Amino acid sequence: MPKYAENDEDANQSLLEYCESIGFDPEWITPETWATTIRIARSKDKGYVEAYKSIDTDRTEMIKSGAREVRKQKLDGDAANLLGKIKTHYLLKDSLVLTVLQQCAATYVGGERVNLGLGGSPMDPEAYAELREEWGKAAPLATGGIFTDFHSFPPQNKAALGKGNVGGTLAKRKVQGNLLVKVAGVRFNMHIDIAE
Secondary structure, three states, X not given: OOOXXXXXXXXXXXXXHHHHHOOOOHHHOOHHHHHHHHHHHHOOOOHHHHHHHHHHHHHHHHHOHHHHHHHHHHHHOOOOOHHHHHHHOOOOOOOHHHHHHHHHXXXXXXXXXXXXXXXXXXXXXXXXXXXXXHHHHHHHHHOOOXXXXXXXEEEEXXXXXXXXXXXXXXXXXXXXXXXXXXXXXXXEEEEEEEOX
8 A cells, every 4th residue: 555644734744845855846836736636645545656746747747848938928918017117117117126026037937946045245134124115115016917915024033043054055044034926826935135
């Protein structure tokens, strides 16, 4: 009999670990498909082996060139034309909001990892506070388009919270802020290092 999950929590955790092991973000799987995959993992007849195969299939479908073209068309057809609006917006055109959104958009089209990092030196706390305000001002411009659910979080000392490691790497996180946005339903998280 195949190994299977005893409950939804165990199934969810094991499936998340499997996604991590193959370098695939489960954010790309719709909630409905994810729920089905959990049910497969709990099935005594199918179990984890079939659930992992289901994730592999989702991953393969996602990276096909056709899927990438569909994502590009969704971005190009943004009813709100958010990126275009920001380029000419009196307050936002020179802010990092455009840079962050362009990086999220490119990553969305490419089907890449949903956790991103803004490069460069750690940002001054006051500059990050201003960026959060600008992020909030961009949200209404996106109404009716593919960019939704704009959120930002105040800086957190990740190391003090026990979240200082960056995945399985040797890199360390210290104080970090986060800007979140969904692009066509896929949530992206831009991590921003903050100067201490």
